[in-house]
Every structure is written in C-alpha cells, then in structure tokens.
Amino acid sequence: MQSLYRPGNSLVHRVPAGLKLALLAALGVGLFLTGSLPVVAGAVVLVVAVGLLAARLPWSALLVQVRPVLIWLAVLLAFHVLVTDPRTGAVAVLRLLALLVAAAVVTATTRVTALVAVVERLASPLRVVGVRPARIGLVIAMTLRFIPLVADRAARVREAQAARGASRVGLGIVVPLLVQVLRMAATVGEALDARGADDAPARRRLARAAS
Amino acid sequence: MKSRDLAYVALFAAIVAVLGLVPPVPVPGLPVPITAQTLGVMLAGSVLGAKRGGLALLAFLAVVAVGLPVLSGGRGGLGVFVGPTAGYLYSWPIAAFVIGLLTQLFWRRFNLAWALIANMVGGILVIYAIGIPFTALYGDISLWASFTGSFTFIPGDLVKAVAASVVAVAVRRAYPVIELPGRRATAG
Amino acid sequence: MRWGRRPAALEEAPSVERTGIELRDVVHSYGDRTVLTGVSLTLTERRVGVIGANGSGKSTFARLLNGLVLPTEGTVLVDGLDTATRAREVRRRVGFVFQDPDAQIVHPTVAEDLAFGPTNQGVPADEIERRVADVLDRYGLAGHRDHPAHLLSGGQKQLLAIAGVLVMRPERIVFDEPTTLLDLANARRVARVIEELPQDVVVVSHHLELLDGFDRVLVFEDGRVAADGPPAETVPWYTARMG
Numbered sequence: 001m002q003s004l005y006r007p008g009n010s011l012v013h014r015v016p017a018g019l020k021l022a023l024l025a026a027l028g029v030g031l032f033l034t035g036s037l038p039v040v041a042g043a044v045v046l047v048v049a050v051g052l053l054a055a056r057l058p059w060s061a062l063l064v065q066v067r068p069v070l071i072w073l074a075v076l077l078a079f080h081v082l083v084t085d086p087r088t089g090a091v092a093v094l095r096l097l098a099l100l101v102a103a104a105v106v107t108a109t110t111r112v113t114a115l116v117a118v119v120e121r122l123a124s125p126l127r128v129v130g131v132r133p134a135r136i137g138l139v140i141a142m143t144l145r146f147i148p149l150v151a152d153r154a155a156r157v158r159e160a161q162a163a164r165g166a167s168r169v170g171l172g173i174v175v176p177l178l179v180q181v182l183r184m185a186a187t188v189g190e191a192l193d194a195r196g197a198d199d200a201p202a203r204r205r206l207a208r209a210a211s
Numbered sequence: 212m213k214s215r216d217l218a219y220v221a222l223f224a225a226i227v228a229v230l231g232l233v234p235p236v237p238v239p240g241l242p243v244p245i246t247a248q249t250l251g252v253m254l255a256g257s258v259l260g261a262k263r264g265g266l267a268l269l270a271f272l273a274v275v276a277v278g279l280p281v282l283s284g285g286r287g288g289l290g291v292f293v294g295p296t297a298g299y300l301y302s303w304p305i306a307a308f309v310i311g312l313l314t315q316l317f318w319r320r321f322n323l324a325w326a327l328i329a330n331m332v333g334g335i336l337v338i339y340a341i342g343i344p345f346t347a348l349y350g351d352i353s354l355w356a357s358f359t360g361s362f363t364f365i366p367g368d369l370v371k372a373v374a375a376s377v378v379a380v381a382v383r384r385a386y387p388v389i390e391l392p393g394r395r396a397t398a399g
Numbered sequence: 400m401r402w403g404r405r406p407a408a409l410e411e412a413p414s415v416e417r418t419g420i421e422l423r424d425v426v427h428s429y430g431d432r433t434v435l436t437g438v439s440l441t442l443t444e445r446r447v448g449v450i451g452a453n454g455s456g457k458s459t460f461a462r463l464l465n466g467l468v469l470p471t472e473g474t475v476l477v478d479g480l481d482t483a484t485r486a487r488e489v490r491r492r493v494g495f496v497f498q499d500p501d502a503q504i505v506h507p508t509v510a511e512d513l514a515f516g517p518t519n520q521g522v523p524a525d526e527i528e529r530r531v532a533d534v535l536d537r538y539g540l541a542g543h544r545d546h547p548a549h550l551l552s553g554g555q556k557q558l559l560a561i562a563g564v565l566v567m568r569p570e571r572i573v574f575d576e577p578t579t580l581l582d583l584a585n586a587r588r589v590a591r592v593i594e595e596l597p598q599d600v601v602v603v604s605h606h607l608e609l610l611d612g613f614d615r616v617l618v619f620e621d622g623r624v625a626a627d628g629p630p631a632e633t634v635p636w637y638t639a640r641m642g
Contacts, residue, residue, distance in 0.1 A: 003278040004288050021289075028293060068286045072295045076350045083356065092351040100290040107278045107288030115277035135212075139221045139270045140277065144507040146225030147281065148549040154229065171374055175381045178226075178258065182386050185222040187502035189215025190467050194495040195505075195563065196519035197214050198487060 004065065006108045012055035017114035018121065020106045027102055031095045040091050043098040051105040065104035066097070073097065116140050138197065142188070150181055216263055219388065223259055223267035224274060227251030228281035235283070238370065245367040246283045252303045253334040253375035256310025257326060258382050260389040265308030272300060298345020302338045309333035311389075314379070318389055326376035334375065335368045415478045417570065419443035420464055420493075420601075425473035427459050434459045436622040437473075442601065448610035448630060449603040450637055451619030460619065461575045461603045465493035491520065494569035494598075498576040500556035504548045509540060509559060512548055516567040527566070534562040538592070554585025561592060571599040578606050607634055 012020075031043060051057050073093050080089025119140070120133040127133065157177045230251040235244035251271075256264035271281070272292075280287035282300075291300060310333030317325035339361055347357040383389075420442040427435040434456045442464075451457045462468035463475050466482035466489045475482040477489045497503045506512035513531045522530075535541045538558045543551060551559060557577060564572055574593065578586035590609050593600060602609060610616055616633040618626035626633045 002280075004280055005278050024289060065286070065288050065290050068284050069290075069294045069296075076295060076352070079350070079352060079356065083352070088351060092349075096293065096295065096349060099293040103288055103290035103293060107290070110278070112277045112279070116273075119273055119277070135217060136273070138505070139217055139224070139266075140273055141506045141511065142218065142221035143224040143228070143270055143274050144279070145505060145512075145548065146222055147228050148547070149501055150222070150225045150229045151232065152549065171377060174378050175385065178254070178378065178382050179386045181222055181226070182219070182258075182382075182388060184499065184502050185218040186215055187497060187499065188218035188222075188505060189213065190462070191495075191497055191503040192214035192217065192505060194465060194467055194490060195503075195516040196487075196490060196567065197217075198490075198519075 003112050004061075004104075004107045005111055006057055006061050008056060008109065010055045010109070012050065012105065013109045015109075017110045017118045020110060021115075021118055024102055024106050028099055031098060035091055037087060037091050037094070040094040040098060044094050044101065047098050047102040047105060051101060051108075055105055055109050057105065057108050061108045062101055062104045065107065066100050069096075069100065138192075146181075149184075150177075153177060153181055153184075219259055220263050220267045220270055223251070223255040223264070224270035227255065227268065227271045228274065228279070231281050231283040233283075238367065240366075243363050243367060245370060247371075248283045249303075249334065249338070249368065250371045250375055252307050252338075253310055253330045253371060254378060256307035256333055257314045257329060257375060257379035258388055259307075259311060260315050261308045261311030263388075264311035265304045268304035268307045272304065275300075293349065295346055295349050296342070297349060299338060299342035301345065302341035305341065306333045306337045309337050315389055318391060321380065321383055323376055323380050326379045327372060330372040330375050330379075331369075334372050335365070338368075415480060418478050420478075420571075421474075421476040422463070422470075423474045423476070425463060425470040425475060427456075427463065427468065428471045434622050435463075435470075438624060439473075440617070440624065440627070442615075444614035445599050446613040446615075447599075447601045448613045448616040449601065449619065450605070450607065450610070450616060450634070451625075452641070455619040456622040457603050457617075457619040458575055460617075461495075461573050461601065464571075464573050464601060465490050465495050467495065491567070492570050494564035494567060494572040496557075496561050496564055496572060496574045496577050498579050500553070500560040500580075503560040503563065504556065507547055508545050509548055509551070510535070510544045512559065513563055513566055516563055520567060530566040530568075534565055538562050552585070553581055554588055557581060557585070557589050558592065561589070565596075569598060571601070572596065574600065574602045574604070576603055576605065578604065578609060607638070610634065 027043070027047075031040060034040065048062070051062050052059070073096060076096075077089045077093045080086065080092060116137050120137050123131060123133045123136050154173065154177055157173045157180065161173060227248060230247040233247040235246045237244040252268060255267045258264070259267060275282055275287050275291060276289055278288050282291055291297060310329050313329035313332060314321065314326070317329065343357045343361055344354060346352070346360070347354045350357070422438050422440055425435055425438045426433065434454075438460065449457045449460060459468055463470060463482070464477070466475070466477075466486040469475075469483050469486075477492055480489050480492075482489045504512050506515055510531055513534065514527050517527045517530060532541075535544055538561075540551075540555065540559065540562070543555070548556065548559065557580075561572075561577070577593065578589050581589060586606060586609075590606070593602060593609070594612075602613075604610060610630050613630050615628065616630045617624050618633050618637045626636050
C-alpha cells in the first residue's frame, strides 16, 4: 500500500514531524476562531505557497487529497448562498480549504514512520493507565501488513466459491473470510509471543532509566 | 491485552481499510450508493466486542492519519479529520465500542434481533449523533440543516446494519471471539 | 503489566545448563476436549521429528515446548526452566516457526520484520542491523530488504519467517509443519535450510522425507506418543499403520 508521502529534501520535509503537527493544530484552532474573510483567504494562499514553493510539491500531491471533498465544498457554498449569505459561505469554504491543503502538505512531507513515532510520543502519558506506546506502533505496522493480506485472502475465497459454482458475490464470502482471517490472527498472536512481544515493557523501562 | 487481542485489533483495522477499496454499490430505490466502510465499523464491534472493536477503529484512523489512502474513495492523510464529513470519522471508534458493548450485553442470547438492535443503536444512532453536529460546525450551517442533509444516507445504513447483523450471528456460531464472562472460549 | 520485573537486558540467565526439554505427565485440554493425555519424555537429541495424523496432538505438543501453550496438568521444563513460570526465558531459548508464514510476519517490510524479535529482546540497534544484513544475505533476500513482505513468494516468506527467528539467536527452534503450504521446490529449499541449522531442532511434519537423517522421531496418536525411536524404525511403522 503506497502512502501519500512524497519523498523530498525541502525545508518543510526536514521540519520535525511533531512541530508540523503542532503548527497544523494551531492553524486549525486559529481558523475556527476567526470569521474574517481576508484572514482565511490569506491562509489559503499561504498554505498553497508553502506546499508548492517551500515544500516543492507538485500540484497533484495537494490535489489528490483535496479533490474528493471539492464537491462537498461546492454544495456547502451553494447552501450558504441560498440560506445564509455568500460571505459566510466563502469563509466556511476557504477555512476548510486552508486546513485541507495544510494537512495535505504535512502528510505529503512527513514519513509514515515519523508520524507513527509522534503518535507513540503523544500516547506516552497513557502509560499510567497501562497503555504501552510501543504497542501502538506495533498495531499500526500490523495493520499495514494485514491490508494486502486480507485483500488477497478475500480474492481467494471469492475464487474458491466461484469454482464451486457460486454466481453471486455477496455476504456469502464475508463469513468464511472472517473465520479464516480470525484464525490467522489468533496464530499471529502466538507468533508475537514467540518473538518476544511480551518483553517490550522491560526494554522501555531500561531505556528510560538510561536516559 | 494479550498479544492475540493486538492481532485482532490490527486485523479489523485492516478489514475496514480493505472495505474502503470496495467501490460504492448503487442500490435501486436508494438515493445514494452504499459504501462498505461502515459495515466494517459494525463488524468490528459485533465480532470483537467493545474494547477491541473500539481500538480497531482507532488503529484504522491512526493509519489514515499517518498518510495511508485507505478511506473510501482513496482518501487519507490528516486533511480528512477536518473535512465536512470528519465528524462521522470521529464517531467510528465510539460506534464500534457501543456496538461491542451491546453485543456483549446480549451475548448469551444473541440472535439476529439483538444484533440488529446493537448495530442500529451503535452503527446508526451514535454515528449520526456525532457526525451531524460536526458537519454543522465545520460547514457553519445550522444543526437542523445538517440533520436533514444526512437523511439520504439512512436507508443505506439500515441495509448495512442488517448485513452486519447476519454476519455477526454467523460468525458467533462459527468462531466466537467474544467470551462469556467467567468462561474461557476454546482456544484454536 | 510487568513493571516490577528487572529489565530484560540485565536479566542474566542464572547459568542454566543445557539439559534438554523435559515433559512430565503432561496433559492438555481445550475446554472439555483433551488433546494430550499424559506425555512424559526428554528431548536431548539434536534433531527430533514429530509425525502423526491431524488432530493427534502434535501441534499442541510443539507449542508446549516453548511455552506458547501451557500444560493443563504436568510440567514442561526447558533446561530445567518451567515454561509455566519462566515463559519469557524459555522463549528466548526456543524459537518457533509456524506453518503459515503469513501469520508470522507482522511488519509490512522485510527488514522491519526481521528487526522485530531482537528489538523486543533489547538487542542494540547496530547489532540488530548486523544480524539482519547477515540473514538477508544468507537466504538470498538481500535484494528485498525494503520490499513489502506480501510481494515475496511463498518460499521466500517461509525463509523470512525462519530468518526472523534466527536473528533472535535461539538455542533450539521448533518448526510446526514448515513445508506444508509450499510447493515441492520451495519445500526442498526449506528442508535444506533446516538441515544446515546449527541449532537443535524439533520438526513437526507430514513430509516424512524431511525427517531423513534425524536422530529421533516421535509418532503421535490420539494425544499420546505411540512410537518413539530412530526414523528408520518409527517412520516405516507409521506409514504401515496409515495404510
């Protein structure tokens, strides 16, 4: 599965992932606090400029993430023009557009592993309630591993049913597929134990004591 | 949480992602095509139970957030969390949790009727209760407009609730993952 | 949670002697289904094979050897360490390779997956890097270092699964039907890899030719050991019995 990351060496690429996420969050809060049309319009210009000029991303990298909601933004604008007023509509749409583009820039310039590391770091206060941050990274990694696997097994179950004369593809494949992958996941659980997934907390403790 | 639970959580996160690859199915008589992804939300809750089901959807959202285009229509990245339909995404872990909670509550006498109740309360009521206000917030429109605007999706969601319930009952018979309190399920 | 334990890296193995794996009156049941009914034996040989019909208990037997499954009754000792109370130390000594490599590979890319086990053991990063490069080279996977694991062939996946255990440097490795899902060429390749391992191995298999040259073969039947001896005796006995 290809992520939306676009390799590069620009300044934006090199800014630490945590800082980029913090700036994105700050932009989000800021945009929702303001109702000023020039400010939100300026924000759109700014984030597009950051994406294209500072991060040197191609248009397509931004467009691919924004395009799916363009229709929705158009509906939103039409709704406001009809029901409230065009100015409110423009602010609402541009505000969302600025955030969408900003988020697209962060996503396109930050490696998956760097973002996972931030997620782990953000989760570290949850240690006190028994959450092990390293396991979050493990679950994300396993999910990425399972996506092609599940797609693959689904195709195989479908073939097996077609071979036995099933003409319709529907819920019929879901139950056997689920049972099959649930069995596999139970074995994965054993494999995690066999490969020492249980040992992780001790290692963390050591790392902390050493720092 | 045991290692096996981690594997189940990742598995259902992956299943929700794969369901996002299924193209929307147009159904005669329904105003909008049905997307398969919320079927995954319902299945996660009704197969894994509250805690693991909720975590599976959190893991899925984490995978979306770190930049994988696994949301239906090939969407992904951080942008989807501020979009107009973002509230529906926020609701998914909670919806799976609620479905799982109800499923566990009904587990002893679980059948199609109980499964339907769990999936309709968690998979429709909870999702709309969270999704609608956020659409209003992000779009700067009234709650009422957001509420009426969401109506077109209800029939499709009912179809999915029925489908998820049928599957949940069958999986419970073939390979139950939720354990009855005080009794261990047979290991594989 | 195991916060109270001492850090793994400091956990000096209290000079355990290699006395082998010992099962004492082991019974194992899943619910009310008993799959092993009183097994007592000691494994000290370098290469041990395990055969038997489906459902004879051999897979459960394999999982008992590294504490993945704990006995319902009786004791399993690995070099004198009880698997019920010293599971983590036991798993460090006894690696496990599963039938389905897809179930054993937990990271999306080859190198990441190889690093998983030693990272859990607290092995320093540069040492992990060295071990990973070493096994990639040995198993002809060097060109696949950063490739997605799902693009590997079935045989390559099983080699990756074995490599993922080898980088953890266990003293023994248990294989649960390692060639069942492979085609003939890949099955032979994996068999050769197992043959060349310096570790003690226990191999559960339906592929009887895999066990040629083994030191000892156990035949399981209805949850107990029906025959036990060198393959020249036990394998013909088993094939005759299967008709």
